[in-house]
Amino acid sequence: MKHLFDARTQKCWTELIEKEAYTRIAWRDKYGAKYSRIPPTILKKQSEVPKLPARNYTLPAIHVPRQQEEAKKTAQESPSKPEVFQDMRPVTPQVRTLLYDGFSKERKGRYLYLEKRKAKHPEEKFQYPVLSSWEYGWRQGDVIQELQLPAHGRLRTVNDTFYSRNGVFHKLSATDTLATIN
Known part of the structure; x- marks a missing residue:
């Protein structure tokens, strides 16, 4: 080998x-030309169709009623802006001024602008959840404020708020509290 x-x-x-x-x-x-895989193309005779002389047709003039003309004029005179649909809410003028004040290297300007935008929750920046994965955490801040954080250990926010023991409601009833294991 x-x-x-x-x-x-x-x-x-x-x-x-x-x-x-x-x-x-x-x-x-x-021998390529003699034993070609592609058969030689046979020139097809073009069918001789007699061409007819071109005729000069004129269409009658179109008369538009006066009401339609007036409606077109009013529509043309008042240009309406197309409705702009925005996913993200506009930035406040105070935060926008941070963008143009200083350099990122100095922790000003763009750096400070992005820090301020990052500090806001998605519910404050967007009108609705843009992605389907955002729906699970949308308005989660309201629920977290109600919970008491444990001194030691982990917080089971998703397990306590998303999953339910019985029924649709995430709030436990009086009978459910008797059955929970501490």
Whole structure:
């Protein structure tokens, strides 16, 4: 098996492959036209259809009633702006002024602007959840404020608010509190 991986055997294989490629090219040059895979195209005779002389047709003039003309004029005179639909709520002027004040390297300007925008919750920045994955956490801040954070350990916000023991409501009834394990 070692003799298959030495340099002499590899050189032999490359020469055989090159020789085969050159042989194929030489055969195609010599016999390619005679034994072509693609059949020669046969020129089809174009059907001779007599061409008719072009006729000059004129259409009658279109008369628009006066009411339609007046409606068009009033529509053209008062250009209405197309309704712009925005996903994100506009920035307050105070936050916008931060954008143009200073450089990011100095922790001013764009850096401070992005920090202020990041501090807001998504509910304050957007009118509705843009992505379907946002729906799980949408308005989650209201629920978290009601909860008391444990001194040690983890907070099971999703488990306590999203999943329900019985029924649709996430609030536990008096009978459910008796069955919970502390």
